[in-house]
Amino acid sequence: MLDLSAVVMAKLIRNREVSSFELVSAHLDRIQQVNPAVNAVTDLLADSALRQAEAADRMLASGGECGPLHGVPFSIKDSIDVEGRTTTAGTTGRKNAPPALKDATLVHRLRYAGGIPIAKTNLPDLLFAYESDNLIFGRTNNPYDLSRTPGGSSGGESALIAACGSPLGLGSDAAGSVRIPAHFCGIASIKPTRGRLPRTGHVPPAGGWIEGLWQIGPMARHTEDLLLAMELLAGEDSLDLSSPPVSLMRAENLQQTRVAFFTDNGIARCTGEIANAVRRCADFLSQGGMIVEEQTPPGIDQAYELELALLGADRGEGIDAYLEAEGSTRVHPLLTGFMDRFRPFRAGASEFAARWAQWDEYRSRIAHFFEQFDAILCPVYTKPALAHGDSIKGNNFEGFSYTMAWNVAGTPAATVRCAETDGLPINVQIVTKPWRDMLALEICQLIETQFGGWQMPSIFPQHLRHYA
Secondary structure, eight states: OTSSSSSHHHHHHTTTOHHHHHHHHHHHHHHHHHHHHHOOOOEOOHHHHHHHHHHHHHHTTTOOOOOOTTTOOEEEETTOOOSSSSOOOOOGTTOOOOOOSSHHHHHHHHHHHHHHEEEEEEEGGOOOOOSSSEEETTEEBBBTTTTTTTOSSHHHHHHHHHHTTTTTTEEESSSTTTTTHHHHHHOOEEETTTTTOOOTSSSSSOGGGGGOOOOEEESSHHHHHHHHHHHHHHHHOOSSOOOOOOOOOSSOOOOOEEEEEOBBBBBBBOOOHHHHHHHHHHHHHHHTTOOEOOOOOTTTGGGGHHHHHHHTTTTTTTHHHHHHTTTTOOHHHHHHHHHHHHGGEEEEHHHHHHHHHHHHHHHHHHHHTTTTOOOEEEEEESSSOOBBBBSSSSTTTGGGGHHHHHHTTOOOEEEEEEEEEETTTEEEEESSSSTTTHHHHHHHHHHHHHHHOOOOOOOSSHHHHHHH
């Protein structure tokens, strides 16, 4: 059961082919088997998950109404509130924070659809790193190669989902934090349009000028789960005022979709394997009837500096103050290394106004590009999963510009596995204009069908054979 999609798992439960209790129990067993190696889980919600699974089975037996995720477990990044559990955000000052009084809006919506929270997952200190390592829970390892990182900041989610400990989860993304982990672990994810999903219940909360850079986004092994998740999660909640009531739109004719692709953003060069994966996907989409052209969006080479300049406009003093207020007197070196990248961009009022004008111009140029194309196909990162500690070394950090570009633009960006090299996954990224999130996922689903999508990790063969 454990390698199936959440959609299929829910169907099996509704058809009485498996009970929710059996499914949740199997996932809990799986977590106990793989977590000692990958260290993805910060809080295992075993007792409450089993109680909710029993209740789900009783409801089904009594003829009660079942939601589309009835009885199916899901996981949550440990920066998103789950009622009655502590949200640490990976930082020492929140290790003993009071339990959340209620679910984050998106957790509540998955519960309302019948989903069952099963685990909270690891992340970097206060989310700022491309590796998931902190001073509370330690380092998360990539299930395809334990010597490598699953990425960050939603690395615990990507590792757990890829290792079949959860079919579906919630991460968040300010500079690539759901897409980099998905690429490193070969699963699917989407950073939705700026404002598409409410962020109520996230730690740190939305606010300030950088709220335009980030979103909460779903992660899964199978793209069909992301399509369902977006339908369940989208919509205003009256609390996050940056989330407007814009309806989801599905594509009417994918064959006439106009796709631009590029393999070099002018900032960091990709390996041959990554570039070839993008080109193979471009050829596939072209053969399927899409209008595909190699074109690099204008101004894309500004994305790296612009993202860091926006994050560092106050030289990181807002983050420093937040850490101090939370009592985080010690921080992880990865957080220090990330902040060292943007601290030099401190700006006075006039300089910040100029940066904001540059940001507006950047978004305008991307919007104009989408008058010619419906979607963009490009790399997620310059290479497969990095070794632990390598994200802030050399020019590796500049490679994250391939995801930063779409945080700065505010556009939806989805990712799916399409290849591998030396046993490590390779994903590509599909970007669409704002509010066309579903088109990005529909194109990802075509790529997934053609190239196979997520593949079972091979480093736990005795466990995987038992459940596959």
